[in-house]
Amino acid sequence: MNEAVELFEQLEFRENPLYEKIISDLLENQYCIVENFFDLEEVAQLRENLLEQYEEDCFKKAAIGNKLNETIEKAVRGDFILWINEANAFEAEKRFFSKINSFVEYLNKTCFLGILQKEFHYALYPEGTFYKRHLDTFQNDDRRKLSLVCYLNDEDWKPENGGELVIYKEEHGVEVAKTIYPFPGRVVIFESQLLEHEVKPVKTTRLSITGWLKTR
Numbered sequence: 045m046n047e048a049v050e051l052f053e054q055l056e057f058r059e060n061p062l063y064e065k066i067i068s069d070l071l072e073n074q075y076c077i078v079e080n081f082f083d084l085e086e087v088a089q090l091r092e093n094l095l096e097q098y099e100e101d102c103f104k105k106a107a108i109g110n111k112l113n114e115t116i117e118k119a120v121r122g123d124f125i126l127w128i129n130e131a132n133a134f135e136a137e138k139r140f141f142s143k144i145n146s147f148v149e150y151l152n153k154t155c156f157l158g159i160l161q162k163e164f165h166y167a168l169y170p171e172g173t174f175y176k177r178h179l180d181t182f183q184n185d186d187r188r189k190l191s192l193v194c195y196l197n198d199e200d201w202k203p204e205n206g207g208e209l210v211i212y213k214e215e216h217g218v219e220v221a222k223t224i225y226p227f228p229g230r231v232v233i234f235e236s237q238l239l240e241h242e243v244k245p246v247k248t249t250r251l252s253i254t255g256w257l258k259t260r
């Protein structure tokens with residue numbers, strides 16, 4: 045790289061307190077909860093996009109495993125998903141990706157994680173559905189490094205609605221369960237290959253975007 049450009053890039057780098065907090069939480073706990081990563085206006089627009097496409101029948105029953113190993117298994121997960129294509133994204137989705145991309149760029153500058161790819165899908169859990177305890181990595185694919193879940197529920201979403209995310213992790217040799225409610229605007233980030241987790245049965249339709257930051 046040209047020296048002037050390199051110097052400019054160094055000068056341009058600004059420490060971001062929010063991203064630094066996420067990174068230190070991830071290093072310490074393997075997961076991190078970020079409140080208001082998206083504001084309620086952004087959440088409302090993404091929710092609208094989700095529901096419109098759901099009503100147009102664009103969603104499909106989520107499967108277990110990747111495309112080489114696809115089995116629909118209602119006993120394991122009951123959500124419906126739609127992959128989001130960044131190349132022909134709606135306005136709200138473009139803003140979503142620009143926030144995600146800025147975070148990824150920061151990660152790559154500061155953590156050498158080598159995130160080169162990402163994939164995100166909308167998810168809708170109808171009443172009565174759940175996702176049993178699992179790890180977000182497939183037998184034939186270990187490229188997923190970080191899982192991100194962005195909740196798109198309504199502002200008046202209540203804990204009685206169920207659908208908590210429970211993350212299982214080891215602390216001082218014992219397993220502890222961390223219960224995380226899907227409040228709107230909240231984003232949960234965790235190490236895809238390390239932390240098992242589940243979605244408890246949902247009592248009211250539960251909306252989210254889930255995605256993975258991947259190497260290669």
Ligand SMILES: O=C(O)CCC(=O)C(=O)O
Pocket residue numbers: 167175180193208209241242243252254
């Ligand atoms: O929606 C959540 O809280 C977690 C979803 C999940 O574990 C997954 O899609 O792999």
Ligand SMILES: [Fe+2]
Pocket residue numbers: 178179180241
């Ligand atoms: Fe998962």
